[in-house]
Amino acid sequence: MHGEYKVPGGKLVVVDLEERDGRIADFHLAGDFFLEPDEALEAIDAAVNGLPVETDAAGIAAAIRTALDSAFPDAQLLGFTPESVGTAVRRALVTAPGFTDFDWEIVHEPAVSPHLNLALDEVLTTRVGAGLRNPTLRLWEWDQSAVVIGSFQSLRNEVDPQSAALHGFDIVRRISGGGAMMMAAGQIITYSLYVPASLVAGMTFADSYAFLDDWVLQALRSLGIEATYQPLNDIASPHGKIGGAAQKRLAGGGVLHHATLSYDMDGQVLTEVLRIGREKLSDKGTTSAAKRVDPLRSQTGLSREEIIARMKETFTRLYGATEGHITPEEYAEAEALVRDKFATHAWLHRIP
Known part of the structure; x- marks a missing residue:
């Protein structure tokens, strides 16, 4: 499944994922945003993988914030937010067009x-x-x-x-x-x-x-x-x-x-x-x-x-x-x- 969300005034957030046994699998985040440090991307991917497919955008964002606060408390997200990732995931799961x-x-x-x-x-x-x-x-x-x-x-x-x-x-x-x-x-x-x-x-x-x-x-x-x-x-x-x-x-x-x-x-x-x-x-x-x-x-x-x-x-x-x-x-x-x-x-x- 593929989802995209252009953050108003910000950058493009792109997600690819699969659904397995009612959970998100093989999740990968991409886009033209800025993120420091590089390793924070892996933490975001890991936070989303395994979530129930029914998780709403706010729940996805909360999981990402928890993961970043734990592993990379000083991470810098420029041009996107955990909420925008959540929106892109929800759009992927419902196959929303652009x-x-x-x-x-x-x-x-x-x-x-x-x-x-x-x-x-x-x-x-x-x-x-x-x-x-x-x-x-x-x-x-x-x-x-x-x-x-x-x-x-x-x-x-x-x-x-x-x-x-x-x-x-x-x-x-x-x-x-x-x-x-x-x-x-x-x-x-x-x-x-x-x-x-x-x-x-x-x-x-x-x-x-x-x-x-x-x-x-x-x-x-x-x-x-x-x-x-x-x-x-x-x-x-x-x-x-x-x-x-x-x-x-x-x-x-x-x-x-x-x-x-x-x-x-x-x-x-x-x-x-x-x-x-x-x-x-x-x-x-x-x-x-x-x-x-x-x-x-x-x-x-x-x-x-x-x-x-x-x-x-x-x-x-x-x-x-x-x-x-x-x-x-x-x-x-x-x-x-x-x-x-x-x-x-x-x-x-x-x-x-």
Whole structure:
């Protein structure tokens, strides 16, 4: 069995193993990471060999740490961790594919309403899970501004409806969890990944966030931004938060992973439209909502279109994606979902 895991912001971890009598055998770790001393590699291999095949990633990591603490307490692991080895092992045991094992499409269609964008997320995720569409990266375009609240958020606690209306923001609710996002048309970059569940098999929910957004970190770094992933779901730089991601896993086997990056932002409008509590701000280590988010425009000096072009180029270079389109049937299905779900009072106010 063979498994690979690219550590977000780090190195590639590769494992090869066999299963014998319900236990891991002939385990070998490899990759482009750095490890000192050399002999620590043998200690890691020995720690994993013999473990029950049901051992989860955390259990594998614990066995590795125990072995290293005993034999090589000063060992240096650079570009990987015991947890990343555990993830690679779990992916090997479930024969999880990687990004390059799929035929990817990139979709970047003309602007549609906030409601239709949210409905398309559900439709395309369902179709990928059912095998009716290739895994897809979609770049959103908006025809009006909106505040998008998370599936489990209270409407009245998160948004000031009068200020939202005053500044021209519609209020909509998405199917994924997470926090409210103020999405001014033309001032944000939003993308969605629609992937089969097998792509993130063997990963913890937290690991899958960083794994699915590693490509965008590479794109941002190629533009001179020191982009990093801040658990659980923030994309940041030394200047502040750039954006955030959210996920929804559907029963049919599709996984939706979408993220919004701030290209430009009016910090004062943000504080007026969103009811951002002091507790959340203190958790982020800042006292000003306006200072929490640092837009891409100020960091790069590039147009929004140039940044999106670099994102497409990076994804295509890494995974061999081709241009795709949303079909008339998919649009029709999404429009029906808008009518029956996303534009209804019951959906928006399901948590008052």
